[in-house]
Amino acid sequence: MSSNRQADARPSPLRAPLLFLAVAVLLLLEGSVSNAMFSGSWNSALALLNMGLISAVAALGVNMIWGYGGLFNAGVVGFIGLGGLAPVLISTPQVAGAWAAGGPRLMLALAAGLATMVLIWAAAQRLRGLSRGAVVTLVVVAGYVATRMLFDPAVAAIEANNPAKAGNIGGLGLPVVLSWPVGMLLAAAAAWGIGKVALGLRSDYLAIATLGIGEIIVAILKNEGWLARGVLNITGIPRPVPYELALQSNPEFVAAAARWGMDAATGSGIYVKLCYAAIFIAVVLTLILLTELALYSPWGRMMRAIRDNEVAAAAMGKDVTRRHLQLFVLGCAVIGLSGAMMVTLDGLMAPGGYNPLRYTFLIWVMVIVGGSGNNWGAVLGAILIWFLWIKAEVWGPAAMAVLTSPLSAGGLRAHLIESAPQMRYLAMGVVLLLVLRFAPRGLLPER
Amino acid sequence: MDLLNALVTFLNFVFIPASAYGAQLALGALGVTLIYGILRFSNFAHGDTMAFGTAMVILLTWGLQALGITLGPLPTALLALPPAIALTAALALLTDRWVYRHYRRIKAAPIVVVMASVGVMFVMNGLTRIVIGVGEINFADGARFVVTVPQFREMTGLTEGLSLRTTQAITLVIAALSVWALFVFLNRTRAGKAMRAYADNEDLALLSGIDPDRVVRLTWIIAIALAVMAGTLYGLDKTFKAFNYFQILLPIFAAAIVGGLGNPVGAIAGGFLIAFSEVALTYPWKKVAEYLGFEPSGLLQMLGTEYKLAISFVILIVVLLVRPTGLFRGKAY
Numbered sequence: 100m101s102s103n104r105q106a107d108a109r110p111s112p113l114r115a116p117l118l119f120l121a122v123a124v125l126l127l128l129e130g131s132v133s134n135a136m137f138s139g140s141w142n143s144a145l146a147l148l149n150m151g152l153i154s155a156v157a158a159l160g161v162n163m164i165w166g167y168g169g170l171f172n173a174g175v176v177g178f179i180g181l182g183g184l185a186p187v188l189i190s191t192p193q194v195a196g197a198w199a200a201g202g203p204r205l206m207l208a209l210a211a212g213l214a215t216m217v218l219i220w221a222a223a224q225r226l227r228g229l230s231r232g233a234v235v236t237l238v239v240v241a242g243y244v245a246t247r248m249l250f251d252p253a254v255a256a257i258e259a260n261n262p263a264k265a266g267n268i269g270g271l272g273l274p275v276v277l278s279w280p281v282g283m284l285l286a287a288a289a290a291w292g293i294g295k296v297a298l299g300l301r302s303d304y305l306a307i308a309t310l311g312i313g314e315i316i317v318a319i320l321k322n323e324g325w326l327a328r329g330v331l332n333i334t335g336i337p338r339p340v341p342y343e344l345a346l347q348s349n350p351e352f353v354a355a356a357a358r359w360g361m362d363a364a365t366g367s368g369i370y371v372k373l374c375y376a377a378i379f380i381a382v383v384l385t386l387i388l389l390t391e392l393a394l395y396s397p398w399g400r401m402m403r404a405i406r407d408n409e410v411a412a413a414a415m416g417k418d419v420t421r422r423h424l425q426l427f428v429l430g431c432a433v434i435g436l437s438g439a440m441m442v443t444l445d446g447l448m449a450p451g452g453y454n455p456l457r458y459t460f461l462i463w464v465m466v467i468v469g470g471s472g473n474n475w476g477a478v479l480g481a482i483l484i485w486f487l488w489i490k491a492e493v494w495g496p497a498a499m500a501v502l503t504s505p506l507s508a509g510g511l512r513a514h515l516i517e518s519a520p521q522m523r524y525l526a527m528g529v530v531l532l533l534v535l536r537f538a539p540r541g542l543l544p545e546r
Numbered sequence: 547m548d549l550l551n552a553l554v555t556f557l558n559f560v561f562i563p564a565s566a567y568g569a570q571l572a573l574g575a576l577g578v579t580l581i582y583g584i585l586r587f588s589n590f591a592h593g594d595t596m597a598f599g600t601a602m603v604i605l606l607t608w609g610l611q612a613l614g615i616t617l618g619p620l621p622t623a624l625l626a627l628p629p630a631i632a633l634t635a636a637l638a639l640l641t642d643r644w645v646y647r648h649y650r651r652i653k654a655a656p657i658v659v660v661m662a663s664v665g666v667m668f669v670m671n672g673l674t675r676i677v678i679g680v681g682e683i684n685f686a687d688g689a690r691f692v693v694t695v696p697q698f699r700e701m702t703g704l705t706e707g708l709s710l711r712t713t714q715a716i717t718l719v720i721a722a723l724s725v726w727a728l729f730v731f732l733n734r735t736r737a738g739k740a741m742r743a744y745a746d747n748e749d750l751a752l753l754s755g756i757d758p759d760r761v762v763r764l765t766w767i768i769a770i771a772l773a774v775m776a777g778t779l780y781g782l783d784k785t786f787k788a789f790n791y792f793q794i795l796l797p798i799f800a801a802a803i804v805g806g807l808g809n810p811v812g813a814i815a816g817g818f819l820i821a822f823s824e825v826a827l828t829y830p831w832k833k834v835a836e837y838l839g840f841e842p843s844g845l846l847q848m849l850g851t852e853y854k855l856a857i858s859f860v861i862l863i864v865v866l867l868v869r870p871t872g873l874f875r876g877k878a879y
Contacts (some may be wrong), residue, residue, distance in 0.1 A: 171589070171657050173664075242846075296863055300870050301590040304656045307799045308866065311589075311859035314796055322852045455792065456671065460664055467661070521675035528668025532645055535662055 115475055115543050123426035129486075135497055136490075147489055153441050157458075158477040159386050160433030162519035165463075166472035168392065168546065170298075174313025178431045179510035180284040180320050182438025185282030187273050187327045187448050190337050194269030198462070200260045201253035202268065207247035215242025242385035247542040257325040269329045274320065275337045279439045286435025287428045294427040301422035305427075315460060320450035333448040342376035343367040375444055382440070385476045386433065390406045394474075396460065402426060411521040432546045440516050456524065461488060464531045471539025479543055484527075491523040493545065547704070552697075552837035564825035565818070566714040566783055569721035572817030574794065576810055577769035578726065583808035584743040584765045585646065587659035590797065592773060594670035595634065597791035599774030601678040602630035611687070617713065619689035620840040623778055630778075634772040640763045641666055642766055647793045650762075657671035674788050684784040686713055706837075713782040724775060725814060728768065729747035732810065737764055745808060793855065797824070800858035804865050806872025815873060823861060824854045 126144050133139025139234035157179060164170045172178075217240060222234045258266045289312060297308035321330050333492060335481065346352045346367035356366030393399050405412040405419055413419050442448050469480020506512045572597065579597030581589045589595075606626035616622045645666060649659045692715050732738040737760075744751040744761045752758060777791060784790070801820045805812020831846035849857065865872060 171658060171660060174677070296866050300866060301661060302655070304803070304866060304870070306590075306657070306660055307588060307796075307803065307857075308862065310799070311862060314793065315853075315856050317857055318852055318855060322850065383867060454667070460668060463661070463664060464668075494770070507589050517827060518676045518679065521680075523672075524668055524675060525672025528670075528672060531665035532662060533664060534841050535658070536645070536648055539658075 118479055118542055119173060122479060125486055140497050142368045142372065145376060147486055148166060149375050149379060149444060149486040153437050153444065154462060154485045155383050155478040155481035156440060157434050157436035157462045158443040158475060158481040159353045159390065160430045160471065161462050161466045162477040163390065163425055164430035164434065164436035165466060167402050167406060168423055170423060170427055172309045173306045173311035173459060174457045175434055175462050176453050177313030177316035179438035181285045182282035182435030182454050183442040183448055184327060185278040185285055185439045186336050186442045187270060187279050187333050189271050189273050189278035190275040191270030191333060192272045193249050194265040196260050197265065197269045204249055208246055208253055210334060211249055212246045215246060225346065230345035240284040254325045261287060266324055267326050275443050276339050279436055282435045282439030284509055289434040290428045290431030293509055294424045298423045298427065315457060315479065316452045317450060327448050330451050334440060335399055336448065338443060339378065341369050343371055345372060345437055362392060379440065383478060392473050421497065424522050445478065461527065464527050468534050469533055470543040470545065472545030473543045475542050476543030488523060491526060492520050492533060495519040495522045549838045551704055551706045552834045554704055554708050555834050555837065558708045560825050560829050562710060562714055564822045566717045567820035567825065568775050570780045570822030571797055571801050571821050573721055573772045574735060574798040575813035575817045577772040578798055578802045579810060579813040580754040580765055580769045585740060585762060587656045587663065590660060591666040591670055592661045593791045593795035594674065596773045596777030597788045598670045599630055600752060600777035600786055601674050602633050603627055603778045604678060604683060604786060606630055607685050610766045617688060621686050621688045621782055623685060623782060626779055630776045631771045634774050635767045638770045640767045642762065644661050651685060667799040680788050686782045717779040717783060720775060720779060722756045724772065731833045741765065781797055796855055797858040800862040803862060804872055806874040809874045812872055813872035820858050820861060827857055828854050
C-alpha cells in the first residue's frame with residue numbers, strides 16, 4: 100500500500116463518474132433485461148442495490164480503519180452483529196413479564212461482572228509483586244462466582260418466560276431509526292475495549308485480537324437466548340417504511356401501480372425497496388460528507404501523516420496509539436451502523452448467518468478493490484463486489500456448464516457443475532490477490 | 547479407591563483429550579510461529595491451508611481404500627499423509643512464488659502481507675470447498691480404541707472407566723516424533739542453523755552467504771508438513787469440517803503468541819496451555835468433586851463449550867496486557 104502511493108500518475112478525473120455509471124448500468128440491466136445473465140426483475144435489482152449500500156456503509160468504516168489508519172480489523176462480522184443487536188433491544192416491542200422475571204437481577208449481574216473487571220484492573224495497576232497475583236486471582240474467583248450466582252437464575256427466569264414465542268428480555272418499543280446510533284455506540288464500546296489492549300503493539304496483534312472478538316460476539320449472539328433469542332432468531336423487527344401488505348390493501352396504491360403497468364404485489368415490493376434505498380443513500384452520502392470534511396481538516400492530515408510514517412509523526416509529538424484508537428473506534432462505530440441497518444432492512448435478527456468470510460473478508464475485498472483510502476472507492480467497490488458476489492452464484496454454474504461441455508456427462512462434470520457456486524470464494528481470493536499485487540491503489544485511487 | 551476413581555475420571559475426560567488437542571494445536575502453532583519468525587507475517591491462511599491439506603489426505607485415503615490398501619488397525623490416512631504433504635507443500639511454494647515473493651522484494655509493511663494472506667485464505671477455502679465440499683466427513687478407519695472403558699474396568703476393577711482412542715494415541719506419537727525431528731533439524735543440521743540465523747538477523751545471515759530463497763522454501767515445506775499433520779490428526783480425532791479449520795485459527799494464533807511469536811518451544815507450550823485451559827474450563831467437574839467427597843449443587847462447569855473460543859481469546863488478551871512478548875520471549879515488539 101504505502102510503497103506504491105506516490106508512484107502512479109494522477110488518474111483521469113472522469114474515472115470515478117464512469118465507473119459509477121458502469122455499476123449503475125449493471126443494476127439497470129439486472130432490472131430490465133431478462134436472459135441467462137440477468138433476472139430482469141426490478142425487485143432483484145433494488146435488493147442488490149440496498150444490500151450494496153449497506154455493504155458500502157461497512158466498507159466506509161473499514162476504509163477509515165485501513166485506508167486512513169493502516170489498521171487491520173479482522174472481526175468486522177462481530178461489529179456488524181453488535182450493531183444488529185441494537186434494533187432488537189431498542190425497537191422490538193416489550194416482552195410481557197420478561198423484565199419482572201429477571202430484569203433487575205440481570206442488571207445486577209452485569210454490574211457485578213463489570214465491577215469485577217474494574218477491580219482486577221485497579222488491583223493490577225496499584226499492587227506490585229506477590230500480593231498483585233494473589234489479589235487479582237482472588238478477585239477473579241470471587242467476582243466470577245458472584246456474577247454467576249446472580250446471572251444464572253436471572254437468565255433461567257427470563258428464558259422460561261413464554262419460551263415458545265419470546266424467552267428474551269425484549270426491546271423498548273422505540274422507533275427503529277433510533278437504534279442505529281445505539282448500534283454505533285455498542286460497536287464503538289467493544290472497539291474501545293479491544294483497541295485499548297491491542298493497539299500500540301505489533302500491527303498483527305490487532306488483527307488477531309479482532310479476529311477473536313468477532314468470533315466471540317457471534318458466539319454470544321448465537322447462544323445467549325435471553326439477549327436476542329439466539330439461533331431461534333427474532334423476526335418482525337419494526338421498519339421505518341410501509342409494509343407491502345398494507346400497500347396492497349390500499350386502493351390508491353393499487354391504482355397508482357396499475358398506472359405504471361405493474362400488479363400490486365410487484366409494485367409494493369419496488370416501492371418499499373425504493374424507500375429503503377432513499378434512506379440508505381442519504382446515510383451513505385452523509386457519511387461521505389462527514390469523512391471527507393474530517394479528512395481534509397488538520398485532523399485528517401495528521402491521520403495520513405501517521406499512517407505514512409509513524410516514527411516521523413511520533414517525533415512531531417503526535418500520540419500515535421491514541422490517534423489509532425480514536426480512528427479504530429470511529430470506524431467500528433460506522434461498521435456497527437451498517438449492522439443495525441441490515442437488521443432493519445431484513446426485519447430479522449438471525450445470528451446463525453453471521454459468517455466471517457461473508458461479513459469480514461468480503462467487506463475487505465470491497466475496500467481493497469474499490470481503492471483503500473478513497474471513500475467513493477469504498478462505496479463503488481461495495482456495490483460492485485456485492486453485485487458480483489450475488490450474481491456469481493447464478494453465473495458460476497452456467498459458466499461451468501459451458502466450460503465443461505467438451506467433457507462427457509460423467510461424475511467429474513456433475514461434481515464440477517455442482518460445486519461451481521463455491522467457485523466465488525476462489526474468485527474473490529484471486530481478485531483480492533490480483534488487485535493487491537497489480538493495482539494496490541484499487542479502482543479509485545486515493546487522491 | 548474414590549481417589550483413584552477421581553483420578554481416572556480426570557484422566558479420561560480432561561487429561562487425555564486435552565493432551566491430544568494440545569498436540570494438534572502445538573503442531574499448528576509451530577507452523578505459524580516458523581512463518582512468523584522467518585517470513586515475518588501472521589499467516590491468516592494457515593487454518594484453511596490445514597483444511598486443504600486434510601482434504602487431500604481424505605481424497606487419497608478414499609483412493610487407497612478403493613484399491614483395498616489399508617493399514618490394519620491404524621487409520622489409512624497415515625499412509626496418505628506423505629503424498630498429501632507433498633501436494634500441499636507444492637501448492638504453498640507456488641503461492642509463495644506468485645504472491646508472497648513480490649512483497650518480500652518490495653519490503654512491504656507486514657500488514658500488507660497479512661492482507662495478501664487473507665487473499666490466499668479465500669483461495670484455499672474455495673479450493674477446499676470445490677474439492678471436498680462443506681459437509682462433515684469422517685475418514686477415520688482401523689481400530690477405534692487402544693483401551694476401551696469396559697476393558698479398563700475389567701483390568702482395574704474401578705467403577706470409572708478410561709478409554710484411549712487410537713487417534714489420540716497416534717496424535718501424541720506423531721506430534722512427539724515430529725517435534726523431536728524439528729528440533730534436531732533446527733539445532734543440528736546446517737540448513738536448520740541457516741534458518742535460525744535468518745530468523746535472528748536477516749542482514750547478517752545474508753552476509754554470511756545464506757541463500758534466502760532456500761531458507762524460505764524450507765520454511766514453507768516444514769510449516770506445511772506440520773500444518774497438514776495437525777489438520778489430519780484434528781480431523782481424525784473429531785471429524786473433518788472445513789469451517790472448523792477457520793475457527794481453529796484463533797486458538798493457534800493464541801498459542802503462538804502466548805509462547806512468544808517466532809519461538810518454537812513457546813509454540814508447543816502455548817498449544818498445551820490453551821488446550822488444557824479450554825478443556826479444563828469447559829468440563830463439568832461434578833463427578834470428580836463427588837469422588838473427592840464434595841457434594842456440589844451444580845455441574846461445576848465454568849463455561850459452556852460453545853464459548854471455548856473465548857478462553858483462547860481471554861488468554862491472548864491477558865498475555866498482550868501483561869507480557870506482549872509471550873512466555874518465552876518471542877520476537878514481538
